[in-house]
Amino acid sequence: MIPVDASKPHTPTVQVDLSRGLLRTARWSLRYDTRALLVCVGLGVLALCTTVFAIGTGTYALSPPEVVRTLTGNGPPGAEFIVVDLRLPRALTAVLVGFAMGMAGAVFQSLTRNPLGSPDITGFGNGASAGALVAIILFDAGTPQTALGAVCGGFATAAAVYLLAWKQGVHGYRLILVGIGASAVLGSATSFLYVRADIGKAAQAASWLIGSLNSRGWSDVRTVGIGLAVLVPVVLGYGRRLTLLELGDDTAAALGVPPERSRLALLCAGTGLTAMAVAAAGPIPFVALAAPQLARRATRAAGPNALPAAWTGAVLVSAADLATQRATGSALLPVGVVTGVGGGLYLAWLLRRERRAARL
Numbered sequence: 001m002i003p004v005d006a007s008k009p010h011t012p013t014v015q016v017d018l019s020r021g022l023l024r025t026a027r028w029s030l031r032y033d034t035r036a037l038l039v040c041v042g043l044g045v046l047a048l049c050t051t052v053f054a055i056g057t058g059t060y061a062l063s064p065p066e067v068v069r070t071l072t073g074n075g076p077p078g079a080e081f082i083v084v085d086l087r088l089p090r091a092l093t094a095v096l097v098g099f100a101m102g103m104a105g106a107v108f109q110s111l112t113r114n115p116l117g118s119p120d121i122t123g124f125g126n127g128a129s130a131g132a133l134v135a136i137i138l139f140d141a142g143t144p145q146t147a148l149g150a151v152c153g154g155f156a157t158a159a160a161v162y163l164l165a166w167k168q169g170v171h172g173y174r175l176i177l178v179g180i181g182a183s184a185v186l187g188s189a190t191s192f193l194y195v196r197a198d199i200g201k202a203a204q205a206a207s208w209l210i211g212s213l214n215s216r217g218w219s220d221v222r223t224v225g226i227g228l229a230v231l232v233p234v235v236l237g238y239g240r241r242l243t244l245l246e247l248g249d250d251t252a253a254a255l256g257v258p259p260e261r262s263r264l265a266l267l268c269a270g271t272g273l274t275a276m277a278v279a280a281a282g283p284i285p286f287v288a289l290a291a292p293q294l295a296r297r298a299t300r301a302a303g304p305n306a307l308p309a310a311w312t313g314a315v316l317v318s319a320a321d322l323a324t325q326r327a328t329g330s331a332l333l334p335v336g337v338v339t340g341v342g343g344g345l346y347l348a349w350l351l352r353r354e355r356r357a358a359r360l
Contacts, residue, residue, distance in 0.1 A: 016330055036299040037310055043311035047095055050318040054094070055087045057325045093216040093280055094321045095314045096224040098287060100277040102313020103235055103306050106295070107270035110242050110304035111263060112175050118289040119274040122179025125288070126186035127157025128271075128278040133190055137197045143219040147279035154275035155358075157182055158267060170332030198311025211284035213321055220280045227276030234269045235306055242266055243303040284336045286343025287313050287360070316342075 056062035060082050062070070069075045105118045112122070119125045131153015135141035142151060161182050165174040178338045194205050212241070235242075241262040244252040249259040274288070294316075295308035320338040 033301050039298045047314045051091045054322040071291045089218050090216045092221045094318045097277045098283045098313040098317030099310045100273040101287040102291035103310035104270045104273040106304045106306045106309035109292050123183035124282045126183045128154035128275040129283045130186045133193050147223045150279035151275040154271045160272040189266035208282040210334040211282040224280040226275045231269045231272045252316040285340045
């Protein structure tokens, strides 16, 4: 028997139980879903691969090894400017915007307990779009001012919808119905701004309203990157509360979670993610709607699946951007066209599946 000197500090050992999804030390423990973790890793690798292929696509084509060598400083002559200054910001914007939209969609669908409760249906995306358009058309704003306008428009819409849906608390179906009405009003407002703008700004606004990654630079990457750095920890920190809110307000309160305060904090975080994504790339349709549903089918896990949904959104937007460049031979086609077509096909497939299962 070896005596133990109690005066010496004990170094905690890390215990990993993969079968039960448990990571534990002497002071803390973390439980995770193994399948969800593997799905996130797989989606992250897939997003990285699509990003490399997208960077290499264009008039000056590069193979994936050449892209990797250029990023590490050993690429072909003249490739560094094209990769680092022209194509990399666009590719990173696609991944970050998709990540933000996927996570925002998971938050809103979980709060409303409805697969239709995504920000582009409940009006929060349209609010951010209206704020950004006011900055672009009326004030001829640059990227920082456009981001500020999107954030202000998104939060103003969120506050209006929240107050109009309030009746002894906010429930999912009221939030969706009021949000649909707000979306219609904001759609009319953006159309009015578009019609009254001069031809140059109208063309810029038309491309932006479809959802576009054209001419994206490092300022756009910083915009959405800062938003993710601030808001993703908030969503992940409230992940357990979000799961309990899906069980109902009474159950959540009985388990020590303040329902309305938690819902308000998550609503603000989801709105901020939506506003930052819209400010960087415009209102790319269907990503926030489809990403959480696809992630839930991949993980087969209950709950919001915020992180898998975020990575699913990143893959969807980056793959759509790659598809636009491969299909047209240029980067001029807005990525929102591809996501719109893909989202429509996805909804048609989903409706057919529900009808065959006699649930519709």
